[in-house]
Amino acid sequence: MSELMSQSLFIRAANGEKTERPPVWLMRQAGRILPQYRALRQKFPDFKAFVKTPAAAAEATIQPVDELKVDAAIIFSDILVIPEAMGLDYEMIEAKGPRFPKTIQNQEDINILRSGTEAAANLEYVYQALRLTKQELNGRVPLIGFAGAPWTILAYMVEGGGSKTFSKARKMLYAEPLQAHALLQKITDTTIAYLKQQVAAGADLIQLFDSWAGELAPAHYQTFAIPYLQQICDALPEVPKTIFAKGAWFSLEALGQTSCQVIGLDWNTSPMFAREKMGGSKVLQGNLDPCTLYADAHTIRQETLKMIQDFDGKHIVNLGHGVYPDTPLDGVKAFVDTVRSYES
Amino acid sequence: MSELMSQSLFIRAANGEKTERPPVWLMRQAGRILPQYRALRQKFPDFKAFVKTPAAAAEATIQPVDELKVDAAIIFSDILVIPEAMGLDYEMIEAKGPRFPKTIQNQEDINILRSGTEAAANLEYVYQALRLTKQELNGRVPLIGFAGAPWTILAYMVEGGGSKTFSKARKMLYAEPLQAHALLQKITDTTIAYLKQQVAAGADLIQLFDSWAGELAPAHYQTFAIPYLQQICDALPEVPKTIFAKGAWFSLEALGQTSCQVIGLDWNTSPMFAREKMGGSKVLQGNLDPCTLYADAHTIRQETLKMIQDFDGKHIVNLGHGVYPDTPLDGVKAFVDTVRSYES
Numbered sequence: 219m220s221e222l223m224s225q226s227l228f229i230r231a232a233n234g235e236k237t238e239r240p241p242v243w244l245m246r247q248a249g250r251i252l253p254q255y256r257a258l259r260q261k262f263p264d265f266k267a268f269v270k271t272p273a274a275a276a277e278a279t280i281q282p283v284d285e286l287k288v289d290a291a292i293i294f295s296d297i298l299v300i301p302e303a304m305g306l307d308y309e310m311i312e313a314k315g316p317r318f319p320k321t322i323q324n325q326e327d328i329n330i331l332r333s334g335t336e337a338a339a340n341l342e343y344v345y346q347a348l349r350l351t352k353q354e355l356n357g358r359v360p361l362i363g364f365a366g367a368p369w370t371i372l373a374y375m376v377e378g379g380g381s382k383t384f385s386k387a388r389k390m391l392y393a394e395p396l397q398a399h400a401l402l403q404k405i406t407d408t409t410i411a412y413l414k415q416q417v418a419a420g421a422d423l424i425q426l427f428d429s430w431a432g433e434l435a436p437a438h439y440q441t442f443a444i445p446y447l448q449q450i451c452d453a454l455p456e457v458p459k460t461i462f463a464k465g466a467w468f469s470l471e472a473l474g475q476t477s478c479q480v481i482g483l484d485w486n487t488s489p490m491f492a493r494e495k496m497g498g499s500k501v502l503q504g505n506l507d508p509c510t511l512y513a514d515a516h517t518i519r520q521e522t523l524k525m526i527q528d529f530d531g532k533h534i535v536n537l538g539h540g541v542y543p544d545t546p547l548d549g550v551k552a553f554v555d556t557v558r559s560y561e562s
Numbered sequence: 563m564s565e566l567m568s569q570s571l572f573i574r575a576a577n578g579e580k581t582e583r584p585p586v587w588l589m590r591q592a593g594r595i596l597p598q599y600r601a602l603r604q605k606f607p608d609f610k611a612f613v614k615t616p617a618a619a620a621e622a623t624i625q626p627v628d629e630l631k632v633d634a635a636i637i638f639s640d641i642l643v644i645p646e647a648m649g650l651d652y653e654m655i656e657a658k659g660p661r662f663p664k665t666i667q668n669q670e671d672i673n674i675l676r677s678g679t680e681a682a683a684n685l686e687y688v689y690q691a692l693r694l695t696k697q698e699l700n701g702r703v704p705l706i707g708f709a710g711a712p713w714t715i716l717a718y719m720v721e722g723g724g725s726k727t728f729s730k731a732r733k734m735l736y737a738e739p740l741q742a743h744a745l746l747q748k749i750t751d752t753t754i755a756y757l758k759q760q761v762a763a764g765a766d767l768i769q770l771f772d773s774w775a776g777e778l779a780p781a782h783y784q785t786f787a788i789p790y791l792q793q794i795c796d797a798l799p800e801v802p803k804t805i806f807a808k809g810a811w812f813s814l815e816a817l818g819q820t821s822c823q824v825i826g827l828d829w830n831t832s833p834m835f836a837r838e839k840m841g842g843s844k845v846l847q848g849n850l851d852p853c854t855l856y857a858d859a860h861t862i863r864q865e866t867l868k869m870i871q872d873f874d875g876k877h878i879v880n881l882g883h884g885v886y887p888d889t890p891l892d893g894v895k896a897f898v899d900t901v902r903s904y905e906s
Contacts, residue, residue: 382724385886388853392861432776432809435829435851435882465776467811468830485779486812507779509732517736538779542729 222357223422228290229360231534232423232458232480234501240526240533241289242557243362244550245462246540247282248294251550254281265310269296275347276354283359286554290360290423293351293416295344297366297427301375303340304331304408308374321378325397333404338411345419352420363421365413367428367463368405368446369439372398375405384433391438398442406446410453417457425460425482426450432465439469444476451477460503464539470495485538489529502529505538511549518552526560566701567766572634573704575878576767576802576824578845584870584877585633586901587706588894589806590884591626592638595894598625609654613640619691620698627703630898634704634767637695637760639688641710641771645719647684648675648752652718665722669741677748682755689763696764707765709757711772711807712749712790713783716742719749728777735782742786750790754797761801769804769826770794776809783813788820795821804847808883814839829882833873846873849882855893862893866900 223229228241249255255278262268269275278294298308298316308318322328331337351361366374373387381387390398413424426447431439443463451459461473462482473481474496483492483504492502510521526535535557541550567573572585593599599622606612613619622638642652642660652662666672675681696705710718717731718724725731734742757768770791775783787807795803805817806826817825818840827836827848836846854865870879879901885894 380726383852383883383886385853385888388851389856392851392853392857432830436832438851465809465830468832468835486776486809488780488812491812507732507736507782508727509729509736512733513736539727542727544729 220357223360226289226360228534229422229458232460232501234479234532236531239560239562240529240535240557242535242554243288243290243292244282244286244537244541244554245292247286247288248278248292249541250543251541251545251547252281252285253547254285265296265312269294269299270343272343272346272350275343276350279347279351279361280354283355286550287558288359288554290362291351291355292362292364292425293344293348293421295347295364297364297371297429298374299341299344300337300366300371300405300408300412303337303412304333304404305337306331306375315380316374318375318378322375322401325400328397328401328404331401331404332408334407335411337408338415341412341415344412345415348416348419348421360422361420362423362425363413363416364425364427365409365450367426367431367443367461368402368409368450369431369434369443370427370429371405371409372401373430373433375401384430387430388433388438391434391442402442402446406449410450413450413454417454421457423458423460424454425462426478428461428463428466431463431469434466436468439466440472444469444472447473447478448476462503467491474500480534482536483538487538489533498532501532501534503534503536505536506553508537508539508542508545511537511541511545511553513549515548515552518549519556522553522556523560526557564701567704570633570704572878573766573802576804576845578823578876580875583904583906584873584879584901586879586898587632587634587636588626588630588881588885588898589636591630591632592622592636593885594887595885595889595891596625596629597891598629609640609656613638613643614687616687616690616694619687620694623691623695623705624698627699630894631902632703632898634706635695635699636706636708636769637688637692637765639691639708641708641715641773642718643685643688644681644710644715644749644752644756647681647756648677648748649681650675650719659724660718662719662722666719666745669744672741672745672748675745675748676752678751679755681752682759685756685759688756689759692760692763692765704766705764706767706769707757707760708769708771709753709794711770711775711787711805712746712753712794713775713778713787714771714773715749715753716745717774717777719745728774731774732777732782735778735786746786746790750793754794757794757798761798765801767802767804768798769806770822772805772807772810775807775813778810780812783810784816788813788816791817791822792820806847811835818844824878826880827882831882833877842876845876845878847878847880849880850897852881852883852886852889855881855885855889855897857893859892859896862896863900866897867904870901870904
């Protein structure tokens with residue numbers, strides 16, 4: 219990492235240094251909340267074509283830096299590029315979400331998947347997008363790379379899409395635990411190779427999204443999630459790492475013992491509760507309820523300030539979930555501006 | 563309540579008495595896991611016609627008592643009969659879930675809804691099903707009546723169906739809190755009138771399902787959920803009440819202060835955590851991960867015994883969520899039989 223980046227507000231905060239104000243960015247900031255994103259999106263027949271065009275991905279990544287003045291960019295991509303790179307293709311269905319025509323059903327399905335550097339070699343378009351973004355950002359703000367956490371990726375590969383209960387994926391953990399571990403290891407190996415390349419291409423921090431963490435029983439999260447998150451964090455010593463395990467309030471203690479620097483909190487989990495479970499070693503990221511941004515500017519400002527006071531330092535400001543696509547841009551700006559003008 | 567019912571294992575346990583073993587039942591036990599249910603279901607063109615036929619509803623209610631030997635029956639119905647009785651019709655779409663052609667958008671939509679006894683008078687078919695069931699059960703086991711919790715019913719009425727984020731319903735709480743309170747009060751008034759009639763028709767215990775509790779920020783659960791749950795519990799002094807607020811781990815302290823007797827736990831929430839937050843006054847219900855029932859009989863037995871030991875008394879055994887429709891019947895029986903043969 220360059221001297222410039224390591225001295226940026228965002229990276230200093232991620233490394234646990236005391237900063238003049240907390241940095242701010244939004245999960246899904248590169249997306250439908252921005253008119254310029256919607257205009258760009260229209261140039262592509264589908265979401266995947268957009269993701270696979272490095273110049274467009276770079277443009278979408280930089281838009282929120284220009285428009286919202288957030289303190290970090292996050293590469294425009296999707297967590298499901300990993301299953302695809304491993305050999306499990308998916309479609310993105312408008313307004314419905316992802317669908318995998320073929321799913322993982324047995325050991326044979328797992329055996330034929332590519333993994334590690336061989337699989338990660340299929341994601342050159344992401345590395346290219348990172349390099350382009352890095353160049354165009356020209357040191358303005360750090361660039362966040364990301365991947366899905368292994369359990370969440372397994373859930374999609376077994377389930378074939380979103381689900382109310384993820385009962386097929388969770389069934390595998392009870393009925394075929396060895397298969398589950400074999401698949402998780404292949405996903406982990408691929409993710410490590412992928413993220414190493416992201417760092418080589420310019421990512422200054424890596425975030426792992428464990429979107430379906432909250433579906434697992436605590437003992438299962440300990441067995442099927444934590445060890446793989448740990449492997450990934452250990453493999454990337456060059457950059458700070460953030461784990462956002464949505465709904466995994468019951469595993470904060472274990473998450474606090476991984477080698478990441480930052481833990482993302484959803485809007486149900488108070489920083490006081492997280493500190494009680496994890497102690498003070500990690501930086502916390504979050505956690506305003508995304509629906510707060512539907513309120514008037516005065517309420518958004520009050521709630522944002524209250525949150526900053528509740529976190530009381532070692533804090534990267536964000537929402538507790540990705541910003542919802544129909545959020546008014548004015549609401550997003552009221553949120554970001556409140557943090558940017560905050561004086562501790 | 564009759565002497566016979568108040569002396570039943572289930573009601574004694576719900577009232578906090580020490581029992582020879584914990585009672586056991588399953589949320590959604592009257593449903594697709596039973597072959598006899600699937601046969602009965604085929605006689606009806608759609609799910610709603612089934613729900614509205616008292617003799618069929620009574621039959622579905624009793625099937626699991628006969629087949630599984632559970633310690634309580636729960637009336638076969640749906641939480642969405644309340645919005646319908648208030649004037650907001652819904653369709654149940656096979657394999658997809660409920661859909662409301664019209665949703666609640668503004669104060670005018672709320673004003674024209676029926677409520678209280680006037681709305682509850684439209685649910686005679688439920689009361690008839692309860693009376694029939696009560697007669698056919700002939701004192702074998704107690705009969706559970708139920709309703710959705712006001713927040714969860716509001717969520718469906720505003721959202722128009724299920725949702726990944728319930729952002730429209732949650733938006734109302736931030737953007738139009740007075741409208742939300744007006745709607746919650748109308749739902750509450752209707753639910754109270756409805757549940758009073760359920761008790762009059764023979765329900766021995768009432769369960770409130772707050773399925774989307776986990777979507778709310780803790781402060782919102784305190785403001786928009788707890789007071790209405792409290793009103794309902796206070797209005798039904800004749801029977802024990804159970805609140806199952808899925809995902810509301812952050813509000814256990816407040817739930818513990820309501821006037822219900824039993825708190826249901828999902829599979830993420832350990833009884834130790836619940837006791838720490840609520841003290842020992844409430845009976846706890848739950849909370850095996852429904853996916854455990856996909857495992858072999860030996861594993862199911864071990865996990866069930868471990869759960870009973872973890873709860874350590876004041877416990878009604880259940881899953882941590884409704885039983886999933888594709889659960890093998892043998893798995894369900896292994897679960898129930900383990901509890902029935904348990905000797906403390």
